[in-house]
Amino acid sequence: MLRILEKIQRIGIITEPLPPLAEPSLAVIGEQLKARIGERFKGSLAIREVDAGSCNGCELEINALNNPWYGIERYGVHFVASPRHADLLLVTGPVSRHMEEAVKRTYDAVPEPKLVVAVGECACNGGLFGVSYASCGKVSNVIPVDVTVPGCPPTPAALLQAILVAIQRAK
Template sequence: MWHILRQVARHGILTEPPPRIEEADRARIDRIHAGLLEILGQALAIRAVDAGSCNGCELEIQALGNPYYNIEGLGIRFVASPRHADMLLVTGPVSRHMEEALKRTYDATPEPKLVVAVGDCGCDGGIFGESYASCGRVSNVIPVDVVVPGCPPPPMDILRGILSAVRQRAQALAGR
């Protein structure tokens, strides 16, 4: 212990500098944030549902909460109950054991609800496809508004997919 304290006193606390945010990336993120606020005008509550994925997409979804993307600052938040959600963010091929749970989650989400399928597995079944253990793509079980392909898709693409779903809903409501 004393050895470590002497080393800290001698050299100081060494840390890496914070990562540089490229100006183009920051401008792109700011445009997406402004678009979301313009369309929504209020907070967006998202319920993330893992329907049988490998957790790669979940890692990218969790990255949306870090200070680089800062979706909390926009008023976009993840909720624990589908009854409080405006959007379902579904990952993975739907396993047979999750089929009924996903349908119930969809039914519990209040109207107007949005569904975004994230990752290749959610979009088209990925490497798993349809089998005795898998229903395949999310749209085989519940209606999907937007798909975000990739294995796993980067957080920026997921954010674009969320914005795209919200825009489509806003246009549909304005066209009524």
């Protein structure tokens, strides 16, 4: 143990610089999101996430929205367990035949005005699964979709941007 500590003291901390962000500033997107949520949803947007048969790559990025770096809750967005409390559905994955009815029921349970965002390549266009005996394909084959977020998986910044676009398109 002492040998490792002596080496650390002798060499110091070696880190790489952060790569430049190619995406729009998170603070700018976040402030726009907060303003739109304040106008249209009285300051709070409730999201229900539905996994319709994905590989969980998109769920990892959705979960990253709650970490301290993205901190989506500071903009007035929170995730809820019941679709009856939700304003927006985030649906991931191609809709498997076993999840088709569950996705329809979840959509029906969300009160009006409801927004749907399809997250990831599989939700947007069926991905490599497409329509088959086990898959209904893209989410829009089962329920109406307002915004799609391509990517496998899409970045949390792209998800924030898609939520903002969905809110701006809301009536």
